[in-house]
Amino acid sequence: MAVSMDDDVPLILTLDESGSNTSAVNELDSEDLPNENGGSCDLVNDMSSPATGDCYSQQRSTRDNWEMKYQEAAIYLQEGENNDKFFTHPKNAKSLAAYLFVHNHLFYLMELTPALLLLLLSLCEAPAVPMFRLGIYIHATLELFALVVVVFELAMKMRWMGFYTYLRHKRTMVKTCVLLVQFVEAIVVLVRQTSHFRITRALRCIFLVDCRYCGAVRRNLRQIFQSLPPFIDILLLLLFFMVIFAILGFYLFSPNHSDPYFNTLENSLVNLFVLLTTSNFPDVMMPSYSRNPWSCVFFIVYLSIELYFIMNLLLAVVLDTFSDIEKRKFKSLLLHKRTAIKHAYSLISEQRSSGISFKHFEGLMRFYKPRMRTREHYLTFKALNQSTTPLLSLKDFYNFYEAVSLKWKAKPNREHWFDDLPRTAFLIFKGINILVKSQRFQYLMYTVVAVNGIWILIETFMLPGGSVFRRDVSWSYIFFLPISGAEVLLKIIGLGPIEYLSSVWNCFDFAVTLFAFLGLLAREFNMSFYFIVVLRLLQLLRIFKLKKRYRNVLDTMSELFPRMASLGLTLLIFYYSFAIVGMEVFSGVVYPNCCNMSTVADAYRWVNHTVGNKTVVEEGYYYLNNFDNILNSFVTLFEFTVVNDWYIIMEGVTSQTSHWSRLYFMIVYSVTKVVMTIIVAFILEAFVFRMNYTRKNQDSEEENGIVLEKIISKEEMEAVIKRYRRNCPASEISELQNVAQIDKDRQISILFQGRRSRTKSDLSMKMYEEEIQEWYEEHSRKEENQQQDVFPSRTPLPASGLRQRSQTII
Amino acid sequence: MAVSMDDDVPLILTLDESGSNTSAVNELDSEDLPNENGGSCDLVNDMSSPATGDCYSQQRSTRDNWEMKYQEAAIYLQEGENNDKFFTHPKNAKSLAAYLFVHNHLFYLMELTPALLLLLLSLCEAPAVPMFRLGIYIHATLELFALVVVVFELAMKMRWMGFYTYLRHKRTMVKTCVLLVQFVEAIVVLVRQTSHFRITRALRCIFLVDCRYCGAVRRNLRQIFQSLPPFIDILLLLLFFMVIFAILGFYLFSPNHSDPYFNTLENSLVNLFVLLTTSNFPDVMMPSYSRNPWSCVFFIVYLSIELYFIMNLLLAVVLDTFSDIEKRKFKSLLLHKRTAIKHAYSLISEQRSSGISFKHFEGLMRFYKPRMRTREHYLTFKALNQSTTPLLSLKDFYNFYEAVSLKWKAKPNREHWFDDLPRTAFLIFKGINILVKSQRFQYLMYTVVAVNGIWILIETFMLPGGSVFRRDVSWSYIFFLPISGAEVLLKIIGLGPIEYLSSVWNCFDFAVTLFAFLGLLAREFNMSFYFIVVLRLLQLLRIFKLKKRYRNVLDTMSELFPRMASLGLTLLIFYYSFAIVGMEVFSGVVYPNCCNMSTVADAYRWVNHTVGNKTVVEEGYYYLNNFDNILNSFVTLFEFTVVNDWYIIMEGVTSQTSHWSRLYFMIVYSVTKVVMTIIVAFILEAFVFRMNYTRKNQDSEEENGIVLEKIISKEEMEAVIKRYRRNCPASEISELQNVAQIDKDRQISILFQGRRSRTKSDLSMKMYEEEIQEWYEEHSRKEENQQQDVFPSRTPLPASGLRQRSQTII
Secondary structure (H helix, E strand, O other): OOOOOOOOOOOOOOOOOOOOHHHHHOHHHHHHHHOOOOOOOOOOOOOOOOOOOOOOOOOOOHHHHHHHHHHHHHHHHHHHOOOOOOHHHOOOOOHHHHHHHOOOHHHHHHHHHHHHHHHHHHOOOOOOOOOHOOHHHHHHHHHHHHHHHHHHHHHHHHHHHHHHHHHHHHHHHHHHHHHHHHHHHHHHHHHOOOOOOOOHHHHHHHHHHHOOHHHHHHHHHHHHHHHHHHHHHHHHHHHHHHHHHHHHHHHHHHOOOOOOOOHHHHHHHHHHHHHHOOHHHHHHHHHHHHHOOHHHHHHHHHHHHHHHHHHHHHHHHHHHHHHHHHHHHHHHHHHHHHHHHHHHHHHHOOOOOOOEEEHHHHHHHHOOOOOOOHHHHHHHHHOOOOOOOOOEEEHHHHHHHHHOOOOOEOOOOOOOOOOHHHHHHHHHHHHHHHHHHHHHHHHHHHHHHHHHHHHOOOOOOOOOOOOOOOOOOOOOHHHHHHHHHHHHHHHHHHHHHHHHHHHHHHHHHHHHHHHHHHHHHHHHOOOOOOOHHOOOOOHHHHHHHHOHHHHHHHHHHHHHHHHOOOOOOOHHHHHHHHHHHHHHHHHHOOOOOOOOOOOOOHHHHHEEEOOOOOEEEEEEEHHHOOOOHHHHHHHHHHHHHOOHHHHHHHHHHHOOOOOOOHHHHHHHHHHHHHHHHHHHHHHHHHHHHHHHHHHOOOOOOOOOOOEEEEEEEEEHHHHHHHHHHHHHHHHHHHHHHHHHHHHHOOOEEEEEEEEEOOOHHHHEEEEEEEHHHHHHHHHHHHHHOHHHHHHHOOOOOOHHHHHHHHHOOO | OOOOOOOOOOOOOOOOOOOOOHHHHHHHHHOOOOOOOOOOOOOOOOOOOOOOOOOOOOOOOHHHHHHHHHHHHHHHHHHHHOOOOOOOOOOOHHHHHHHHOOOOOOHHHHHHHHHHHHHHHHOOOOOOOHHHHHOOOHHHHHOOOOOHHHHHHHHHHHHHHHHHHHHHHHHHHHHHHHHHHHHHHHHHHHHHHOOOOOOOHHHHHHHHHHOOOHHHHHHHHHHHHHHHHHHHHHHHHHHHHHEEEEEEEHHOOOOOOOOOOOOOOHHHHHHHHHHHHOOOOHHHHHHHHHHHHHHHHHHHHHHHHHHHHOOOOOOOOHHHHHHHOOOHHHHHHHHHHHHHHHHHHHOOOOOOOOOEHHHHHHHHHHHOOOOOOOHHHHHHHHOOOOOOOOEEEEEHHHHHHHOOOOOEEHHHHOOOOOOOOOOHHHHHHHHHHHHHHOOOHHHHHHHHHHHHHHHHHHHHHHHOOOOOOOOOHHHHHHHHHHHHHHHHHHHHHHHHHHHOOOHHHHHHHHHHHHHHHHHHHHHOOOOOOOOHHHHHEEEEEEEOOOHHHHHHHHHHHHHHHHHHHHHHHHHHHHHHHHHHHHHHHHHOOOOHHHHHOOOOOHHHHHEEEEEEEEEEEEEEEEEOOOOOOHHHHHHHHHHHHHHHHHHHHHHHHHHHHHOOOHHHHHHHHHHHHHHHHHHHHHHHHHHHHHHHHHHHOOOOOOOEEEEEEEEEHHHHHHHHHHHHHHOOHHHHHHHHHHHHHHHHHOOOOEEEEEEEEEOOHHHHHHHHHHHHHHHHHHHHHHHOOOOHHHHHOOOOOOOOOHHHHHHOOO
């Protein structure tokens, strides 16, 4: 691409009204640009010297009035995008200033940093990871510091929302309470110079959850809490059957003295609970089964009812609630956005006609997306404008969010990076390019990768069992590593480094090959990791994509990934809380040979005895699953999530503490079960939704992403540039290049492509097409009825807020 | 109810044309009954002396012609109901006779018995259950006998279908081949007088699957096979990742000598496969984790990708395929039925007008439902007839299957069983009746049950741990057992035994209380099971029903039950095959202390050592999970289904045989995984479907079942009875009673209620309402185009088949 678009240069431009000579451009432009009162006033240039603009003329109040409207409209649109409720809409100058201060990335980072710091502190506090241990003074001071930052940040929020709204905002209130407790405790720690029993540290994750960047986690948590009622209902059913079976089991099996699982009702209950997780399955049955073979009927009936029926019902109920919630959420988000757009529209639409002119649209966009260029504003405007008139109607404007997320790029004129090289070089590179891009080359490389995989498999298989790690590098690597190296090199040369690295697969390929070479070199230092080249086999996933089902699966996978990551983070937050509690209560409880009196003694054994000349170590290893520091706790909790053999850990800890500890483990199990069920429901819902979507739209199997094309003529381009030149001489060069390119190629116009990836919201829009119309109608009917209630009386924003905003946003 | 309707008396009645004096009845009747040629010919009475009817007059050929048409129409309707393809429609006299022979319950039983016998034989064969062991002569002879019956039955089928259709019918062909093999092997066993390696016994379940009564199992199997392709696709993806991780794991962890899990690539693969089932989870990680804590990342990544992502995708894909298949199946069944109805209609509709008269309808019904009474025929006809004309149009007739499954009952005039008793007794019983039926009494009993439950729970909890089973009956039983006994008694008296036992819950209650009393008595003989009264707590499930979610869940539960049972049977069939293979290969392989050299030695240990004076038995018990006879094999396979610790069984057997045995266990695991996934998908689909249905039809929350009411006037009744009296004097009494009742109550008409339970098909009908119309249109369009192809040229049925049919059906 000829025009290197450095999006990071902030270009905020006002419309230049004196540029009325652009009326030659085209109908749209000429009608649009040179209306309204004149006076070219550059907001950007005098941003550094606030409120001392030298070009403010008599029209200033009118202008300011408009600017203020732009800003408020932009705030509405932001609120729509972020799903902020309108009752926190800034109502006066003070709150506007605070709003602007609170809503920008610097502030968001300032939120995130102390939250992360607080979480990371648990690496260094009392049962610390040995590597990170810090003195009590240091970590308590760090904590206090982080807490002070949080206090500051909350104060700013209160300034924005006002005291009463602040009190009404539940999440913030909870945060404030937790903050207070933490503060007091941190001071107590400093004064006593020793850590006390600080179980409240588990609440620290609230600071993280409240961060703007953790919106997805908050949504997940909300969804989890919304799914709780049906979940708990079914859980009760489960427990009901469990109690009945526990009593029955006690009466049936307690006469058998060799059966330790049912000798008391408590044991009976606990073991049936564990049986629900299948974790102790054949073992729990064995003593009674060896007495009387028919006792297996009890267990089979229990498992059939509880595990195979009710547990699946649990999933079914959660899945059902989940998809219902997803739909409702989609609906409310959609309607919220629509309301926001309506508010914004009513602020900046022309009084005389029904619509938004480009001038006002750009004014709005300057506040809404300050980093966007005028050209992009213009393209977005063109993309929105479906009618022939130069004004945006409300109907056009409803598509605002979809259009604004498009990334515009001029369609490249230069095809390859080597186009400007001398002829001979060009031909060579062109040859490589054609080779690298050919299907045959691709398939050849896949074949090589597959052969490589099979070779490695066989080679590794032929190694003598239990052999020592070999000193010599195997032939497969010697043969295939250079091949993959050559492929990487060819591709880099043929495509150019930028195009090459724009594909994730290529990056992956590059990294793996590089690491393999480094690993080969590192053999000199006795630490080889060249076998990492095995990961290159993952390239074969692309062959899988040839089949439609895999394509669906893998596409869904990549679509699901962000959401999965946020679910993972949610799980980690739960882990954190449980880990803190676990550390406070069970740290140092289990160690080798700790539980010799319990039923799980074997798992904790560590015997070091001598047979002949050799010392043989017999290890049960389970003492490693402890709560001695936060990292260990995380691993232990992960083992709980996987469920298998969790009762060994539970019994080990229980035998060292009291039998009430089981409560902790059962709660951990239940909570992870909830989260895991939600994850399963999420995957199911997303996948089935997508399959339904594909089935419904079989004919239109498009690529991943939405593409829109708009043509801008040379005249329009020049008009835009002229505005650039006058206002921002610094960044004009790239635009000039662009025009030069047009001149050189003797084109009349440039084709711009707007591109964005398709989100689930797009799919939902298409799936619920018919229902959405109903929602809209219902919504507008409701709005008409409750106009006053929904939208509280609003005092117009004062002009004084304006400057400050421009300062803080950039 | 006054009229005790004994449905078991076969009442096949022709219309009595000479009964033209019934023309007084009503318009419908008078127009309908006395048309067409006369001659009262009783099919039923001369059934026992076939083809010698003395009343056959000159109209015989016309009558026979009509009777033949009735019969063929009935066959069409049967084919529609059973989803038999029309190409097996009997085409000539011989095949009609065979068809009639093959399609009745006697024959179905004849199919079922040898199939069950063959399956049960494995209890007695070679590695037999000790109790059932039989000599080789005996069981081989039994087998031969059963096989001969199967041969006969197949011969009859061939007679019906004709040789070529028989060859085309895949299932029957497979059955024939299996039959041949079994025959040869059974003879070989008899000759050699010893059982050889008979792995083909695993195929015996085909005989069961092919039974008419196992239609649901066949459908399940088809659904499983249809879900296989997507399942296998995802399984390949799973294996692909597994191989990559296995190689990586081998390179990473094999340098650690104390790690037995990754020392060879084979071990690495096997252990990662087992890890997929989480069965060896923390253990497999421990050796490497104790060396380097960061090695847990490998396992966490592996489990996240494989277990939490792809395994759930597996479920998602199966669920998606499943609901798609369910819909397609519903569609094809619906259209098949519709075609059948169309064929039947075109056969028996009147030529002169467009419709079926009652006369012809009854003629059809005599063949289609020979056990139905004339009155019920009449009611069904009335239920179908939506128009005012006395003829059924095709549109009316399309509802045939729904109407015919209604069970008609006269609305009872007598409310209680004690209505006829003397006044004093009546009042007492009436009082009890009111008491028993009152809500307060219900809730009082629920409270008693709940208190009972809590009391038992606390009482059992207070017992000292590991206490001996007590000699004395606890107070809770002494207190509550009489109460529940009294409740049962009161209810039986108040409602009358018949009404009491018509509720499943009451039956359950009765049985539990009875057993509890018996158990109390049995204490004298040292075997008490009075604690079974605990099961009475299940009564509390009815309280759960007060909440809507539980109502939905429990209703879905009861709706799912038949299908679940058939899925369970399907699983058992798989178990059977695997059990046979397991017994042939692994029988007698594991025993106490068998595997002392393997990694799972502990689980198989059986040590009997003396500590002080007492002998302490240390048992690993796992030697009980063997393949020594078919019952043991079933339990072992169930343990595989539950998955936990299955690798201990696998490793035990492997250490005694070869490492190829793992293949068997992995296949068993995969197959049970498929079936279990289908079961989960089935529960999910059914539940989500039902919830969607409830959400769609929120306003009309009806009871479970479809009820239709029709009034029959006294005149109509008498006309029907007149026909009864002439034809079947034996069974006339109950009908007379009915009329007597009418006379006594001075009613003009009787209200009849037709009732049937709601099936999933009804729900689907409502859910897909709009689509169904499309399907119909599409279908009729297709049919018009391919009239000839769909419906092969049909020669009319000969009259000779007629008699035979009447004989065999009843």
